[in-house]
Amino acid sequence: MDVPTNPLTITKVEGAVRQIEAAIRALVSGDFDVAITLAGAAEGMVEQSKTHIFSSMLQRLERLQLFDKKTWVDVLNRDRDWLKHPTTDMIARATSKIEPEQWTPPMQEFKFRYMANLTELETASQQRRGLIS
Numbered sequence: 001m002d003v004p005t006n007p008l009t010i011t012k013v014e015g016a017v018r019q020i021e022a023a024i025r026a027l028v029s030g031d032f033d034v035a036i037t038l039a040g041a042a043e044g045m046v047e048q049s050k051t052h053i054f055s056s057m058l059q060r061l062e063r064l065q066l067f068d069k070k071t072w073v074d075v076l077n078r079d080r081d082w083l084k085h086p087t088t089d090m091i092a093r094a095t096s097k098i099e100p101e102q103w104t105p106p107m108q109e110f111k112f113r114y115m116a117n118l119t120e121l122e123t124a125s126q127q128r129r130g131l132i133s
Contacts, residue, residue: 013102016042020094021106027091039090046097 010018019042026034092114095107103111123132 012045013098016045016094017098017102017104017107019045020091020098021104023091023094024106024110036090039094042094043090043097048097 019038023035023038023042026032026038091110095103095111098107
């Protein structure tokens with residue numbers, strides 16, 4: 001095995017961005033345990049950014065009365081801690097800690113797809129409750 005010996009000099013944010021991108025690649029390839037682990041590590045590297053898509057997602061789900069915040073966070077942490085189920089939520093949580101102007105194209109594409117899935121969830125909830133047909 002030929003391992004580079006050059007030091008890698010990056011900021012915490014750059015390191016978190018690299019981990020988020022690797023988590024997205026792992027998610028797409030079906031390596032769910034790797035995706036969760038990398039996203040969890042990235043989330044822990046930096047403080048919360050002003051623009052927090054994870055927070056807005058929680059508020060949206062609370063408005064839909066699908067979950068209260070504590071229940072939803074417990075579900076997400078169970079995935080992180082036990083690595084039992086594939087999840088995109090850890091990647092959203094990690095991405096939320098990076099300022100949007102520092103997002104890379106894979107992170108922007110991930111947000112677009114993630115938010116589109118939330119819209120589908122919202123529509124299904126409204127249909128179940130008879131608010132739309």
